[in-house]
Amino acid sequence: MIPIIGEPHDRVDGRQKVTGEARYAAENNLPNLAYAVLVTSTIPAGSIAAIDAAAAKSAPGVISVISHLNAPKLPDTGGQQQESNAAEHHHMPFSDDSVHYVGQAVAAVVADTFEHATHAAGLVRVNYRPTPARIVMEEHRSDAKERQGNAPATFSKGDAEGALASAPVKVDQVYRIPYEHHNQMEPHALVAAWDGDRLTVHDSAQNIFTTRQTLAKAFGVPTESVRVMSPFVGGAFGSKGSAWPHVFIAVMAARMVRRPVKIALTRRQAYFSNGHRPLTEQRVALGATADGKLVAMIHEGIGQTNTVCDYVEGFTSPTRSMYATPNVRVAHRVVELDLPSPTYMRAPGENPGMYALESAMDEMAYALKIDPIQLRVLNHADDDPANGKPWSSKSIKECYAQGAERFGWPRRTSEPRSMRDGRQLIGLGMASATYPSHRAPASARAVMHRDGNVDVSSGTHEMGMGTATVMAQLAAETLGVPFERVTFRYGDTTLPRAPISAGSLTVASVGSAVFAASSQLKRKVIDLATADASSPLNGTDPNDIDAADGKLTLKSDPSRGEAYAAILRRHYLDTMDAAADEKPEPNDPYSARAFGAVFAEVGVDPDLGIVRVRRIVAAFAGGRILNAKTARSQYHGGIIQGIGMALLEQTHLDRNLGAFTNVNLAENLVPVNADVRSIDVILVPEDDPHVNPIGAKGIGEIGIVGVAPAIANAVYHATGKRVRDLPITIEKLL
Amino acid sequence: MTLPPCYTNPEPDDESPADPSRRSFVIGSAAATAAALISPILGAAPATAETPPKSDPNAVAVVLDVNGKRHELRLDPRTTLLDALREHLDLTGTKKGCDQGACGACTVLVDGKRINSCLTLAVMNSGKAITTIEGLASNGRLNPVQAAFIRNDGFQCGYCTSGQICSAVALLREGHTHSDDEIREWMSGNICRCGAYPGIVAAIREAANARV
The missing domain is CATH 3.10.20.30 (Beta-grasp domain)
Structure with a gap:
């Protein structure tokens, strides 16, 4: 009924987005709106000695200056275990005089216009009592500690150290990924408005229901009194899953000045107070037999965090599941520094971890003198090595084969510097990709109207993944009504509850709920028809009824049937509806992951060291694909961010000031159009009956995984230089 | 109105x-x-x-x-x-x-x-x-560039899209559409972090071809 690779429908929100009608959070210009602009700390550690707000307060248009001196004290709303998403819940904004990083909000100026608030924010004088700061991770390696993150910090089986020591062939290297930022196009923003004890928030968010709960807790009002809306999100990539300090500040300010308040962070501010991918330093040690069987894998290292957030970069997660080997030891630890809070960034854990692991695998292939694909196939994990469970499905061998063929891998000569195009050194590299298939509880409602139109709703989010489009498709296909007849509503906490849109779980979670609600609705109408003496379907077997094009038809006799709308009309029903609350099975007998293979061709200027990615071919098997067009675009996006990660992206840290320095889009480089040439994505068909009711494994994250190592491996092939420190910039190749 | x-x-x-x-x-x-x-x-x-x-x-x-x-x-x-x-x-x-x-x-x-x-x-x-x-749209009719962006999926989150489309409309007038590489170069002042560049280039190519 639902095809494995769905129709490439155009996006349902396309018209709104190309005409400028789509309204993002900061664009809710409510009547009587006031503007808040943040004043941020200039020291990494210490306390606020004094705030002189006199000049700001007397500046034109200023309504209030808020800081720890006059702000209400918000309670710690807890971490994820308490169903809170306050990113820095160990230090609620303006709760005291303490400073934990450069760029922390220390005051907010509220004024009648953006210009007045911005001007007055510059007039606030803050004096500090600095204390010695911990800034450079490498200087505090010995303080690294285990902290509970999404994946346990350690895992081991067999005797990895012993097996490595006796392995005939070894690779043992350290890989480094710098601080990187999401750089989503829309900086964080919200408009908050109180009406008595009722709060309405227009936020740019990936997690509106948890934000609602968190705000209710923080401000001491019932959850039902809070409404969070986020119908359009201008990019997020993990940076908008949490309620960052500015969210609380806007809500607090709106209450204090009794007006709706808008906070739209400046691009600069968003580099400090809204998360980043932390610096990681990862050792990967592999031991293999001479014929290429891995006998030992060790993956350990450290990543930056701080004391106000809970985030841990779980980069060893993929290593537990990727290859079959009897001896494994992994451990990721954190170093708490006086720096901004890290957070989830596209494919957290998996993306940084696979950069290290897949680089090491390429080094092992060279050490063994065997083909990199062959090495990976030789060590293919038939079951999940992390837990011994069977895979719900796994098609990585098809990904290797189809990708290699499309890419022309066989024409590669393995010797470094052996391929040229004119002056250019040519390099071909590949890497595996994987990301776990997550699922969370979700609810949905489906309503059929007597004119045959269908409304489906779930309070999920659309950050550009195509959620609105694919949910409408899924409902249309399940109900058997034309796609154009379905409207999907989302991005509002008055709708059925949906989980965070992250971890590639939206289609699996919300899709399962939409599927269930649509199936139940269909069955309700079928039951009505089969029991109805006036229906041509009267008395027939409900299981013998098919739905297509808005009509129910008997499979065994297609001449018998009638339209949904006719059934509703005859029963004088304006609407029929069904709701579903779906959650994953508690004890899943299967392990579920999406897999893929990424192939990169680079050209390197031998004199200048300039690297250009000439083409990427990537094959992904992610279970059912609901829309081939939006899926392809999602993969493109991941791959392009992967190109940036490999060659461009790094946020520099001033080692004395503790401040990020390239905090604008001119210096914090991300790929522009001219950086991207040919990208060819293969959607490898995969029928997964086990992963979830609709068989989709999720595609948002995996697109970036494997791209940076494929490019790094291609650069080695082109130049003979192994860069283990991203990004691969010119000076590292000269 | x-x-x-x-x-x-x-x-x-x-x-x-x-x-x-x-x-x-x-x-x-x-x-x-x-x-x-x-x-x-x-x-x-x-x-x-x-x-x-x-x-x-x-x-x-x-x-x-x-x-x-x-x-x-x-x-x-x-x-x-x-x-x-x-x-x-x-x-x-x-x-x-x-x-x-x-x-x-x-x-x-x-x-x-x-x-x-x-x-x-x-x-x-x-x-x-x-x-x-x-x-850009007149009487509810999309500008050809807008329509081409939808058909070629030249956006995801939509936040850079207005700027991309305005840039593309000017680009067509400027005549920098002789090749995909030329389009890429002259559209590089408009960042798309979702990575919709392949769709953006395809949309502009399509709109440029429709003009001649």
């Missing part, structure tokens, strides 16, 4: 007790009062379409011609064209990505040329013909 050429913001709602400064606020031109009177008769002046003017002793008069409509405003002289569009005219289709001229999300056409509206003050654009994303 077309507003009268003398249109300015309607009188702000008098019931704003939390903002006492409003009480002493006087709209600077008689035209405004006239518009406030005329608008209801024409069924015009939607309450949310343009935010009430903010009190400001330093405000200056600015006349902006946006999408063929004339707007008389009183603005803080520091107001950028971008903020004038978004915060004062409620034309929020033009996006603020960086406010520093580095991302292109705020691209609009001024006298036919593409510019970053965050890098120019509103007062500097008095009397010039400004076209924003809201002014």
Whole structure:
């Protein structure tokens, strides 16, 4: 009924987005709106000695200056275990005089216009009592500690150290990924408005229901009194899953000045107070037999965090599941520094971890003198090595084969510097990709109207993944009504509850709920028809009824049937509806992951060291694909961010000031159009009956995984230089 | 619906007790009062379409011609064209990505040329013909570039899209569409972090081919 690779429908929100009608959070210009602009700390550690707000307060248009001196004290709303998403819940904004990083909000100026608030924010004088700061991770390696993150910090089986020591062939290297930022196009923003004890928030968010709960807790009002809306999100990539300090500040300010308040962070501010991918330093040690069987894998290292957030970069997660080997030891630890809070960034854990692991695998292939694909196939994990469970499905061998063929891998000569195009050194590299298939509880409602139109709703989010489009498709296909007849509503906490849109779980979670609600609705109408003496379907077997094009038809006799709308009309029903609350099975007998293979061709200027990615071919098997067009675009996006990660992206840290320095889009480089040439994505068909009711494994994250190592491996092939420190910039190749 | 050429913001709602400064606020031109009177008769002046003017002793008069409509405003002289569009005219289709001229999300056409509206003050654009994303479709018919962006999936989150499309419209006029590489080069002032570049290039190629 639902095809494995769905129709490439155009996006349902396309018209709104190309005409400028789509309204993002900061664009809710409510009547009587006031503007808040943040004043941020200039020291990494210490306390606020004094705030002189006199000049700001007397500046034109200023309504209030808020800081720890006059702000209400918000309670710690807890971490994820308490169903809170306050990113820095160990230090609620303006709760005291303490400073934990450069760029922390220390005051907010509220004024009648953006210009007045911005001007007055510059007039606030803050004096500090600095204390010695911990800034450079490498200087505090010995303080690294285990902290509970999404994946346990350690895992081991067999005797990895012993097996490595006796392995005939070894690779043992350290890989480094710098601080990187999401750089989503829309900086964080919200408009908050109180009406008595009722709060309405227009936020740019990936997690509106948890934000609602968190705000209710923080401000001491019932959850039902809070409404969070986020119908359009201008990019997020993990940076908008949490309620960052500015969210609380806007809500607090709106209450204090009794007006709706808008906070739209400046691009600069968003580099400090809204998360980043932390610096990681990862050792990967592999031991293999001479014929290429891995006998030992060790993956350990450290990543930056701080004391106000809970985030841990779980980069060893993929290593537990990727290859079959009897001896494994992994451990990721954190170093708490006086720096901004890290957070989830596209494919957290998996993306940084696979950069290290897949680089090491390429080094092992060279050490063994065997083909990199062959090495990976030789060590293919038939079951999940992390837990011994069977895979719900796994098609990585098809990904290797189809990708290699499309890419022309066989024409590669393995010797470094052996391929040229004119002056250019040519390099071909590949890497595996994987990301776990997550699922969370979700609810949905489906309503059929007597004119045959269908409304489906779930309070999920659309950050550009195509959620609105694919949910409408899924409902249309399940109900058997034309796609154009379905409207999907989302991005509002008055709708059925949906989980965070992250971890590639939206289609699996919300899709399962939409599927269930649509199936139940269909069955309700079928039951009505089969029991109805006036229906041509009267008395027939409900299981013998098919739905297509808005009509129910008997499979065994297609001449018998009638339209949904006719059934509703005859029963004088304006609407029929069904709701579903779906959650994953508690004890899943299967392990579920999406897999893929990424192939990169680079050209390197031998004199200048300039690297250009000439083409990427990537094959992904992610279970059912609901829309081939939006899926392809999602993969493109991941791959392009992967190109940036490999060659461009790094946020520099001033080692004395503790401040990020390239905090604008001119210096914090991300790929522009001219950086991207040919990208060819293969959607490898995969029928997964086990992963979830609709068989989709999720595609948002995996697109970036494997791209940076494929490019790094291609650069080695082109130049003979192994860069283990991203990004691969010119000076590292000269 | 077309507003009268003398249109300015309607009188702000008098019931704003939390903002006492409003009480002493006087709209600077008689035209405004006239518009406030005329608008209801024409069924015009939607309450949310343009935010009430903010009190400001330093405000200056600015006349902006946006999408063929004339707007008389009183603005803080520091107001950028971008903020004038978004915060004062409620034309929020033009996006603020960086406010520093580095991302292109705020691209609009001024006298036919593409510019970053965050890098120019509103007062500097008095009397010039400004076209924003809201002014590209005519009578509900999408500009061919807009339609091509939908067909070729030239966006994901949509936040850079207005700027990309305004840039692309200018690019077609500039004639930098002889090859995909030329399109890529001349569209590189508009960042798309979702990575919709393949779709953007395909859309522009399609629109360029349709023109000849």
